[in-house]
Amino acid sequence: MSKFPNQLAIVAVATTALVGLSVGLSERAKHGSAAHDDEVHAAADDAAMSHEASVEEVAEAPAEEPVTEEVAEAPVEEPVTEEVAEAPAEEPVTEEVAETTAEAPAEQPASDDVAQAGDDGPGQFDGGTSVPALFVGAAWAQEAASEGVIGDLAGISFGLGRDALPEEVAAWDIDIRPDGVGLPAGSGDVWTGEEVFIEKCSVCHGDFGEAVGRWPVLAGGWDSLTHEDPVKTIGSYWPYLSTVWDYVYRAMPYGEAQSLTPDEVYAITAYLLYVNNLVDDDFELSDENFAEVDLPNEGGFYLDDRAEGEIPAFSAEPCMENCKDSVEITMRATVLDVTPDDEEATVTEAAAETPATDEAPAEETAAEDAPADEAPAEEVAGDSGISTDPDLIAAGEGVFRQCRACHQVGEGAVNRVGPVLNGIVGSTPGTVEGFRYSGAMTEFGEAGNVWNAETLAGYLADPRGYMPGNKMSFAGLRSDEDIAAMLAYLASFE
Amino acid sequence: MDDTKFKGMKPSRRQFLTGAAAVGTASVAATVAKAQGAPDPLITDIGQQPWSQYLGPGVDVAPYGMPIKFENHVRRTSVEWLTADTVSSINFTPLHELDGIITPNGLCFERHHGGAAEIAPADYRLMINGLVNRELVFTLEDLMRFPRENHVYFLECAANTGMEWAGAQLNGCQFTHGMIHNVMYTGIPLKLLLAEAGLQDSGKWLLAEGADASGMTRSIPIEKALDDCLVAFKMNGEMLRQEQGYPVRLVVPGWEGNMWVKWLRRLEIGDEPWHHREETSKYTDLLEDGQARRFTWEMDAKSVITNPSPQAPITHGPGYTVLTGVAWSGRGTIPRVDVTLDGGKNWHQARMSGPSMAKSMHRFYFEFEWDGRPLLLQSRAHDSTGYVQPTKAQLREWRGDNSIYHNNGIQTWYVNEQGEAENVEIS
Numbered sequence: 001m002s003k004f005p006n007q008l009a010i011v012a013v014a015t016t017a018l019v020g021l022s023v024g025l026s027e028r029a030k031h032g033s034a035a036h037d038d039e040v041h042a043a044a045d046d047a048a049m050s051h052e053a054s055v056e057e058v059a060e061a062p063a064e065e066p067v068t069e070e071v072a073e074a075p076v077e078e079p080v081t082e083e084v085a086e087a088p089a090e091e092p093v094t095e096e097v098a099e100t101t102a103e104a105p106a107e108q109p110a111s112d113d114v115a116q117a118g119d120d121g122p123g124q125f126d127g128g129t130s131v132p133a134l135f136v137g138a139a140w141a142q143e144a145a146s147e148g149v150i151g152d153l154a155g156i157s158f159g160l161g162r163d164a165l166p167e168e169v170a171a172w173d174i175d176i177r178p179d180g181v182g183l184p185a186g187s188g189d190v191w192t193g194e195e196v197f198i199e200k201c202s203v204c205h206g207d208f209g210e211a212v213g214r215w216p217v218l219a220g221g222w223d224s225l226t227h228e229d230p231v232k233t234i235g236s237y238w239p240y241l242s243t244v245w246d247y248v249y250r251a252m253p254y255g256e257a258q259s260l261t262p263d264e265v266y267a268i269t270a271y272l273l274y275v276n277n278l279v280d281d282d283f284e285l286s287d288e289n290f291a292e293v294d295l296p297n298e299g300g301f302y303l304d305d306r307a308e309g310e311i312p313a314f315s316a317e318p319c320m321e322n323c324k325d326s327v328e329i330t331m332r333a334t335v336l337d338v339t340p341d342d343e344e345a346t347v348t349e350a351a352a353e354t355p356a357t358d359e360a361p362a363e364e365t366a367a368e369d370a371p372a373d374e375a376p377a378e379e380v381a382g383d384s385g386i387s388t389d390p391d392l393i394a395a396g397e398g399v400f401r402q403c404r405a406c407h408q409v410g411e412g413a414v415n416r417v418g419p420v421l422n423g424i425v426g427s428t429p430g431t432v433e434g435f436r437y438s439g440a441m442t443e444f445g446e447a448g449n450v451w452n453a454e455t456l457a458g459y460l461a462d463p464r465g466y467m468p469g470n471k472m473s474f475a476g477l478r479s480d481e482d483i484a485a486m487l488a489y490l491a492s493f494e
Numbered sequence: 495m496d497d498t499k500f501k502g503m504k505p506s507r508r509q510f511l512t513g514a515a516a517v518g519t520a521s522v523a524a525t526v527a528k529a530q531g532a533p534d535p536l537i538t539d540i541g542q543q544p545w546s547q548y549l550g551p552g553v554d555v556a557p558y559g560m561p562i563k564f565e566n567h568v569r570r571t572s573v574e575w576l577t578a579d580t581v582s583s584i585n586f587t588p589l590h591e592l593d594g595i596i597t598p599n600g601l602c603f604e605r606h607h608g609g610a611a612e613i614a615p616a617d618y619r620l621m622i623n624g625l626v627n628r629e630l631v632f633t634l635e636d637l638m639r640f641p642r643e644n645h646v647y648f649l650e651c652a653a654n655t656g657m658e659w660a661g662a663q664l665n666g667c668q669f670t671h672g673m674i675h676n677v678m679y680t681g682i683p684l685k686l687l688l689a690e691a692g693l694q695d696s697g698k699w700l701l702a703e704g705a706d707a708s709g710m711t712r713s714i715p716i717e718k719a720l721d722d723c724l725v726a727f728k729m730n731g732e733m734l735r736q737e738q739g740y741p742v743r744l745v746v747p748g749w750e751g752n753m754w755v756k757w758l759r760r761l762e763i764g765d766e767p768w769h770h771r772e773e774t775s776k777y778t779d780l781l782e783d784g785q786a787r788r789f790t791w792e793m794d795a796k797s798v799i800t801n802p803s804p805q806a807p808i809t810h811g812p813g814y815t816v817l818t819g820v821a822w823s824g825r826g827t828i829p830r831v832d833v834t835l836d837g838g839k840n841w842h843q844a845r846m847s848g849p850s851m852a853k854s855m856h857r858f859y860f861e862f863e864w865d866g867r868p869l870l871l872q873s874r875a876h877d878s879t880g881y882v883q884p885t886k887a888q889l890r891e892w893r894g895d896n897s898i899y900h901n902n903g904i905q906t907w908y909v910n911e912q913g914e915a916e917n918v919e920i921s
Binding site: 157158160161162163164168169172173175176177178179204213214215216225226228230232234237238239240242243246247250251254255257258300301302303304305306309310311313314315316317318319320321322323324325326327328329330331332333334336338339340 | 571572573574575577578581582607608621622623624628629630631632636637639640661662663664665666669686689690691701703707708709711759760762764766768769770771774775778780782783784785786787788789790791792794804832836837838839840841870874879880881882883884888892895896908916917918919920921
């Protein structure tokens, strides 16, 4: 051999990396000695059978043989060849790989080098009392891949690290589970939760969990999971309440994580249940009743089943020649044109190009009701049946917070998830320019309906019940007062 | 990625492929190289070749070297409208600028949920707790004393190509497929650390937790933890980049990127999964019937042609043309990739080149004589289990349009007579 076995070994290891000898390769090489084999098998015999399941899993993994075949057939890369030239091995690396893979005994110097001084090889540790254990540890990957045998976990110790103190574990182990394991003692009610939520959360999530901008929507979306645009909220989608508690406690408020007390998190969680219509306003959540609360969509999940359906379906030999008669382009990305470029922000561009809309219907309404440009009377405006009381309009602005994740009003408003609502009062449903409506909404307008006090009140109270099949993912306003305020607010935008 | 579909944006007046201006330098170079007739002054005139006459910079000008300025356009890019802010956000690897299989560290896409934590090596701690015989704390120095291994693995975000479920949307493989990178990790087999703590028989699940401000957590079945997971501290030979989890991240080969917890601070062993945010409200696949798949960890086989593509058009006109791309599978290697030039009427086996390793990217090439007529390019990966990458139509038959994650359908690029490429879907 060489005077510099370690260096040579490093070359060999580097070569391994270059050729891309995968994963278990150095282990395989390491494993070239029969003595090592024996130790591994002995250790395997001793192994606690508690890990059988995992062993079987591993044994089913199909990937290893093709890997080595690939490597064996792969053309030798130039750098590799050079490296090999420095190594004592007589044979090209690729062959060496193939033979090593075939469990060839240690006749090849390069293999031995890898075995004795690979980066994770036992060569670094000779003389240590735990060398046998190290052999076992290092050989796992190969054993697991080829024979489904795993080493003796309990037998290995490197003597590294130190015991974690109970205070340290308590400080970091703050996670909780669906069964409530991990919850600290504490409680919080809906009204306290509302206060905390509005102070600390509503800037992103809206006062009612409806969300601002693209921040996550936390409430609503009921029965939307089968629709074209599902709204996945705590109430509509999340399976477990514990997820809410855990995430708020560990990561919220955004930018000030782990600043909330357990009681505040109980209160926020209670409030989020409330805005999702899952509890009454006098509800108090605590560690004691936590596990009793089920979320509606807990049953809406099942384990990955690709192996039973998709994978077999997608594993047939595909057609290679004359597979179809004609090909048509059915959709083009340039039509959407949402790809960013260096010149301008796409969002700004799209917004600027969307007309701020619907002046015509607004003008019509105004013409019917009162002379244009005049301050509206503080009464009921003409025959629309909608109040123009400034206080009510102001109240309506508060109620509208629930809507603004999807709808814009006022100057510069553009269509978002929902259409612009300027001039909506008095207009024909389903006619805001540039917005793609559901068939239900379009039909509602074509049937001669008009958005007035009666139709808007009916729709806003129960969007789905009033107009089945429409796209708006909103549960509906709860009180007549809110509806009156909302109408006043919407009517103030022409 | 944010958990939303992106469609219905207003069509704009922007002309077809104005973005192609970004590659202008490449086409100029190509043109000059083709110039015939008068002698090329870049060969005949020493005055135009200052690099041949005058001395260049010496060593140590850049103690940590960066690419030459002519490559400044090769960069990660985000899609502004995709997320609410840039902190909990994502950008994309410029696949169309890369070759081979290794992603340079500085170009590996970033995805953070609470920004990239900055942890000094001396301040780093890793805790193992729960169903183990000894609850342990390691320093970085401790970890560096464990035996370590080197493996090349791809990391793909489950949401890669997620914006394309409802149809062709983004023009460029960087945006459609760039939530992926492929590097060599140096790390400790996770099973060694678990053995050091003494895994108890009742331990069936592992919770990996990050130290960042999102407190990222994922539940991982113990079988995977004991199989091929690594606790890694180096990528492509150097310490992890901050944005990739410096100083320590989890490597979960072949499984969705969200599980590869960065800034890894804690490993807890339990007897049940935790069902945390990123495995319930996110990273679950909503199907057409309103039911959702959970624990869809493995990444299905997938491929994409990186050149030509919308950001990398054919600039040389008809003639000999190099088509290339990448392919990968979370279940093994990629022994074969098929390529079509005519939208799937006829397919050809591409030439695989470079190392073939399980759960790593593979590189393929298909060289052909382009006659200048429009092309409909697709690639189709076959993995070592016999799985064949499905068409988007096939995938939608199983998944509908709303599953966001795990979109591995076949990508189509339309190339027109000018060589410009566009993201399209075809019948």
